[in-house]
Amino acid sequence: MFDQDLAKKAGENLKNLREKKPLIHNITNYVVMNYTANALLACGASPVMAHASEEVEEMVSFAGALVLNIGTLTPYWVDSMLKAGRRANELNIPIILDPVGSGATKLRTDSAKQLIDEVSIKVVRGNASEVLSLAHEGSKTKGVDSIHTVDEAADAALVLSRELNTTLAITGKIDLITDGERIYRVSNGHDLMGYCTGTGCTATVIIGAFLAVDPDPVIATTTALAYFGLAGEKAAAKSHAPGSFQIAMLDALYTIDEKQMEQGAKIHSQ
């Protein structure tokens, strides 16, 4: 059953975001920088991309949230992420990590784990493989290959969320969000989102924007994903191919209002 309170909260968060226009500091990958900056502007936030070791601590101090994304990482960029992350922690600025490709190469898995170990991360968003690759050795979490049902994924996410002490968002056809206690599911979205590069990375920055206006990470994440998925649904009503679809997504992020958000959110609490 849809959670009407959270649907209402999604609308409120969107309204607050547009009023407060928080600065979102991104240290992210080259592929999505343009699109995610546009998505942040479209939803009402103010993006800045800055990765130089010399300035990330100063830049993050102005931010409402920090987005770390390892999609085209090198060790230099990871060092800047650590530096910005530590300063964000000192200033109580929420951090979201997108562990792009974690599990695929050692550099990515190690870098994602190092960020989680050395910085306090509020939310990690990835697909199932990426998120479950973050388990420590000896973890009680099942590996991704041993997960065959939605319930098994939920169990694994609950365990891992407690282990890593962060909210986890596993996105896919149905998004699963948990802080180790509460579990929410979001069924907004559309298949064409999978044909646009950086869809996951864009979900991450939208969560970042919601974290800047909602102090509860699991609620911020859940409502952000409902909003992002709803934008996908609105875009699919206008376009049937991925080029025009991704442009229509930006349009929808801009045009969805509080009321449409409240009516369109498909959030299930367990």
Add this chain to the structure above:
Amino acid sequence: MFDQDLAKKAGENLKNLREKKPLIHNITNYVVMNYTANALLACGASPVMAHASEEVEEMVSFAGALVLNIGTLTPYWVDSMLKAGRRANELNIPIILDPVGSGATKLRTDSAKQLIDEVSIKVVRGNASEVLSLAHEGSKTKGVDSIHTVDEAADAALVLSRELNTTLAITGKIDLITDGERIYRVSNGHDLMGYCTGTGCTATVIIGAFLAVDPDPVIATTTALAYFGLAGEKAAAKSHAPGSFQIAMLDALYTIDEKQMEQGAKIHSQ
């Protein structure tokens, strides 16, 4: 009152640009590289992005103008900008600087000032905060926080333009362009431009293209900003949300002809 001579000049510059198709060498930020390259192609110029220390001097030697943009700077990139800039100076190739985020972090302010000190820059384009952050210590220029009226901004720009010995373009709802003697204002544009990432950076590359065909920096800049703002107006007639708007902007840069330019320019001389 609109300056009809400059409106005519805007159309002529656009026509010349499309005939000469100058190469514009960009050392710019990751976020806007794709969009600004597309904008340059759409307006009739030929973009190249190249930042390697080993090749920037050779590359700039083919260019009609050099665009320097510190939006995602690191010291390595600034070194390449200095190298390319010095070579451009030797060859009398005009340079435009976009001091993105100058005033926000020490790295950005220092890098922008170093570029202005060590290289002869024809035009600097930024928003009011960025441009006014470039004043030397002990400058007679008022800081951005002390500016409350359009006339105060104009006074500050006049003083700073003389101090820095460059044409300044402060863009916003109304663009202000001055070389320390003449002042022009451009009122073309549309609010949706503020919801697209890299709008300012794109204005900068368009000015770069006009500099390649018009030897008077203040006239090149003024006419370029009228053209860019007119493209925003044409786009707003087609689209009401930022995704489709920024695509329509590229279309408009391509389709605006000399006559439309002449009729659409909203340039005021003082």
Add this chain to the structure above:
Amino acid sequence: MFDQDLAKKAGENLKNLREKKPLIHNITNYVVMNYTANALLACGASPVMAHASEEVEEMVSFAGALVLNIGTLTPYWVDSMLKAGRRANELNIPIILDPVGSGATKLRTDSAKQLIDEVSIKVVRGNASEVLSLAHEGSKTKGVDSIHTVDEAADAALVLSRELNTTLAITGKIDLITDGERIYRVSNGHDLMGYCTGTGCTATVIIGAFLAVDPDPVIATTTALAYFGLAGEKAAAKSHAPGSFQIAMLDALYTIDEKQMEQGAKIHSQ
């Protein structure tokens, strides 16, 4: 006369691509990363962009093809290309090189030649200047300035293809593809493609995707270029300016089906 067998093969390759969804590993330039990733997704492949020296060997081991593009090269990136290339050779993963700007600066010409010398490259795609700049000193290949007719270009490409021991694709109004023995020409395409940044780079990644499903480089390349050119034709039927045109291109890459491909291919064998 159109080659009907190759037209049929183009449709089959497209169908196979969508069924196999090969991972295409790109070490490419900043300007086109987003667009080429979207093009790969639209055509049915799965893109990954990864350039860190620490991970390229591991990443390429999962790939169906490796795309190397020197559009915004630095020596660090070329080193990663060499590393990834050597590993791809060991694993018999096909490599395509896009020598962007070779001939324009020494860094680009030298880097492109080093890649060809040290790595076994299946296909090189560029414009005439770029491709012909790859000739060794003392080459029998005529320089680009001495080529005035299509037949002269074909002769030069045949000679150079044998010298470099790779398939060459010289793209332009009519694309020329040769492995030193066979020559094909593709006349699909549209003039607006020249007003979109990264059109050549996108042709290259589409060839990369076709290489992952067709073991004959000259056939993979020829059919890929027919598909890409056909997408340009479909896009031109929807749009008359470069912003909306490049979005319509992505849509067309997604919507063209096997039958349309077979009917639309304009491939000439000699």
